[in-house]
Amino acid sequence: MPKLPGGELASRPLHFIWIADCSGSMGVDGKIQQLNFAIRDAIPHMQKVAEDNPNAAVLVRAIKFSNGAQWHIAQPTPIAEFKWLDLETMGVTDMGMALTMLAEQLKIPPMSERALPPVLVLISDGRPTDDFQKGLNALLGEPWGRKAVRLAIAIGEDADYEVLQRFIGHPELKPLQANSPEALVRHIRWVSTAVLKSASSPASQPREGGLTRLNVPIPAPPEPGPDAAEDVW
Amino acid sequence: MNQLLKIGMSVQTEDGARPCQVQQFLGGGGQGEVYRATLDGAPVALKWYFPTQATAEQRRNLQVLIAKGAPTTRFLWPLALAVAPGVSGFGYLMPLREARYKSIVDLMKRRVEPSFQVLTTAGLELVHSFLELHSRGLCYRDISFGNVCFDPANGEVSIGDNDNVGVDGETSGGVLGTPRFIAPEVVRGEAAPSTQTDLFSLAVLLFYMFMIHHPLEGSKEAAIRCFDLPAMTRLYGTEPIFIFDPADASNRPLPGYHDNALTFWPLYPQFFRDLFTRAFTEGIRDPLHGRVRESEWRAALAQLRDLIAYCSHCGAENFYDTAAGQNAGACWSCRRPLRWPPRLHIGKQVIMLNHDSRLFPHHLEQQRLYDFSTAVAAVVQHPSNPAIWGLKNLTGRNWVITLNGGTIKEVEPDRSVTLAADTRINFGGVEGDIRC
Helix, strand or coil: CCCCCCCCCCCEEEEEEEEEECCHHHHHHHHHHHHHHHHHHHHHHHHHHHHCCCCEEEEEEEEEEECEEEEEEEEEEEHHHCCCCCCCCCCCCCHHHHHHHHHHHCCCCCCCCCECCCEEEEEECCCCCCCHHHHHHHHHCCHHHHHCEEEEEEECCCCCHHHHHHHHCCCCCCCEEECCHHHHHHHHHHHHHHHHHHHHCCCCEECCCCECCCCCCECCCCCCCCCCHHHHC | CCCCCCCCCEEEECCCCCEEEEEEEEEECCCEEEEEEEECCEEEEEEEECCCCCCHHHHHHHHHHHHHCCCCCCECCCCEEEECCCCCCCEEEEECCCCCCEEHHHHHCCCCCCCHHHHHHHHHHHHHHHHHHHHCCEECCCCCCCCEEECCCCCCEEECCHHHCEECCCCCCCEEECCCCCCHHHHCCCCCCCHHHHHHHHHHHHHHHHHCCCCCCCHHHHCCCECCHHHHHHHHHHCCCCCCCCCCCCCCCCCCCCHHHHHHHHHCCHHHHHHHHHHHCHHHHCCCCCCCCHHHHHHHHHHHHHCEEECCCCCCEEECCHHHCCCCCECCCCCCECCCCCEEEECCEEEECCCCCEECHHHHCHHHCCCCCCCCEEEEECCCCCCCEEEEECCCCCEEEECCCCCEEEECCCCEEECCCCCEEECCCCEEEEEC
């Protein structure tokens, strides 16, 4: 017999969606392997963040793009049950198509009317080969697309920084540049933990330092530099 | 994955006197990382700040807190500053939280299932702790369910993240608090965190603990589609309306959305609900004078705990409400009619005499309010007639009882008085009477 009546604290869904570049160039220098590693590495930390946040029901999925786009993990999966499936590379960079497909899924329905702002993370190492603007327009044409926290990670020097900035759509927030596997791990970790936390149940708010003009109080991104004690010792 | 310190390395207390060995990474937060460490062979927790957070101001603040010492043992208070050669910044040592403590988040997710007895004890401990903190001129600034843990077995609390504690009125630095807990005037940018805003956050935390719901999330919350910062600012800052505001029905909880609020609220006695009502009506309108003070919560929670009675059918804990008169109502769990056990009235206090009830100095001595250290009386079953229940004298002095018919008797230490209606007990300083 339960000692107390009622149930869990009422929560709202928080959709977290990876948008991953799987074009041929991601196959060079082990970039896709690094991305697979970084996301796998982040999952337990995402789970921990979600565990500590009673206000959000975190649901994760992933879309990939190369020749066209495809849902890689189509089902919005509770983070506690989420398992990453490795991405493979081929072909070109149809980023616009991915955003169009994403926009379809951000319509109401299938999205619920009430939710926390979705978090969309675009990861790319190159230039779109299709009509990016068309895809972006479709995404921003949806209320949940506009309200979403949109973040981007540029892998390597050839990423189209300007396109990623347009995806983010906010001058205060810049694409995160990952020129090394360590930086990629750090950025993936940051978007999947610190940002996830802010979008669901923000932790203590510093008086200053956050990017306060956004509709979600995104903490300042981690600073590059020595990120392990090994670097110091 | 830790980033700041290496497992196995040594850090030192700032005075250089004591080495401290880093043993295990425990977790990271917005300000830094926490490790398990040993100091003089004893386990401690070590928090190390991210370089951006390791400010001179934070350091000074910690020095003040360390010099002042913990308000009570319930605070995981900074013990000493820590530095390490070759590592930038600093950290501090504090007591390690025992594994038996669970966070309020676990309660929100129903991963722990405390009794109402434990819940009221935890509430009592919490408000008492903050009373002690505030009475020292300090404010906490970030009362929220992430920072408070409790033992689901007995309600003991453990309050962490004390490095944001500061001297009340010193507004520079620190944090604004955690959204949903921040007082409306701070959300609106009109005030800085202070003892007064702590009182609001404390009331929110208590409401969460007792209702598993937020006091301002009613129909206005249900109407919000995207729950982002502007929406939160409106709900918790510019248009805060208590969901049970007697004068404003515009934000009532809705079935299907806010079921916990609807389920828990009617279970509590009127005086307890009134206190929440004041906290979230006058307490919002008048932050300086309208808020419910810790001492008021403490008195209310001590009384609330004494009003718990078990359903005679299923054993679930229900609350006796003196304001409800003879109407006992139905048990929330089995829905069958409630039958109250005998009650002891001492002045304005009412104590339900359950099979396991005990009295403490708090109940019998005006000078020892909130002393729950040693029982001075306990409900017991008659050794040869289990149908008879009594109140056993656990003090060292005689009680004088007046029976219904007027007969006067003495109850010596370790003897018991039968729980019969209209028996008056003179405990020495105070007198109570049993009602059935």
